Amino acid sequence: MGLALHLVSFLSSYRIQVFAAKITGWSISKSGMLDFDVSKNVTVRPSSFHSSSNKGGIWLDFHGVHLPTKNTRGRGPIRAVRLNRINRQTSRLIIDFAPKLKVNTQRLRLTNFIRNRWRLILIGLPTSSINTSRSVKSQSRPRIISTTRKTRKKNRIIIDPGHGGPDPGAIGLNGLRETDVVLLLSLLVAQLLQDQGFQTILTRTSEIDVDLPQRTSMANRLKASIFVSIHANAISSARSDINGIETFYYENSLSSTLAEEIQQFILTASPQTISRGVRKARFFVIRRTFMPSVLVETGFLTGSLDSLDLATFEHRQRIALAITTGILSYIKKEL
Missing domain, CATH: 2.60.40 (Immunoglobulin-like)
Known part of the structure; x- marks a missing residue:
């Protein structure tokens, strides 16, 4: 380990x-x-x-x-x-x-990090190794929220890395691919949740293509308590001025609360990040799941600011810790 x-x-x-x-x-x-x-x-x-x-x-x-x-x-x-x-x-x-x-x-996971660069990670990093102190002030760094054993036992969490395999998702500046960013983010979130004792399941753990109906049916079949889909945004490369994070939910009030918690903790962990708010949307994976569900856009790969952040492992650590803390905060309040 x-x-x-x-x-x-x-x-x-x-x-x-x-x-x-x-x-x-x-x-x-x-x-x-x-x-x-x-x-x-x-x-x-x-x-x-x-x-x-x-x-x-x-x-x-x-x-x-x-x-x-x-x-x-x-x-x-x-x-x-x-x-x-x-x-x-x-x-x-x-x-x-x-x-x-x-x-x-x-x-072990070997991921195509960017272009011809590969990265080796071991799923099993202890929570203490997720270090954000170099880039985030200690007073703004999110703290892992404690939960009871009963709460951990009864809640099953699905983490959904967007795209994958032949579908790389958005392509950003310098060739940064959405699938590479969100897979590593999702693996880190899943491990942090597992370290806290939660049963956490990923819709994919490698570069494979998983259809949207398969993702939602997995969550529904397993009777998950929470579904979080992780993505990265993009727009025309001519609009590199557009940056920021946004979190979407469909219509459930609990989903709205979950989205608010995650969004707020990301902004706490990364104060320089621009907030594009929490909004309703009709994305398939949050519309066809029967539990509180959100879709997190962790930044614009085409943005002059976000692309630099998302290309670094340290920033992804911060975002992963923030998403995890948002989930735990929601669970403590609502479940």
Whole structure:
């Protein structure tokens, strides 16, 4: 658990330049995510992680890539990060862990972050690792709201990352895709809710296409207590002056309250964000669900301000924490 957090324990801000034509390099950010850049002719398979139960490590193979061998030693949970050449056509990135640290590859997610950049995250980050202190004043940072065990047990929450697969959604400045933004946001929200003890289900956890009726029928069939669909907005690239967040509901008064809570906590977490308000709308996923449902537009990918924020992992952390806190605040008041 906490792979990203452990990686940072000895590789924070460490950057490796790979002297090869097809992989330009990778880095471990201070927030604990592993990013790597590839050229267009490198195939990356998001589900291609492997693990060794007896050696306590994971690896990812790059086929058709010829890279020099590189080893980096570490202390604590992470013992080494290695780049090995398997054969003339395959290179392997290996992360070695301490013997007692078990990593479930089913909880690893490799997402196409932007253009030819990929990001590795581990679903299972503890709440304490969602750090917003660098960019948000402590007095405005949302605090996780406590709930009773009975409340957590009886409420099932559906988180719906918009679009996916062949449908990337909106395309913003610098090629930023809506599906990449909202999938990571949704994964973070789901994990934060799970850390609080709530049963949380995602309509998708990878880059696949899920029809709108499938999303709503899942929520209705599972008798969810709350449905939150997460999106990012766009408009003509000529209108980069348009920025801001907005949250939509259909007609249920409880949905309106949920939308107000989420909107307010996002504005608290990101005071510089422009508010476009809470409004009624007839989006399919909030019109065809039978529980309090909202659709959150987390910003404009075509906006000169929002696009810069949404491209950073730190801002997505803030938004994810704010959405989570809004949901918990609503539950405490209404359910």
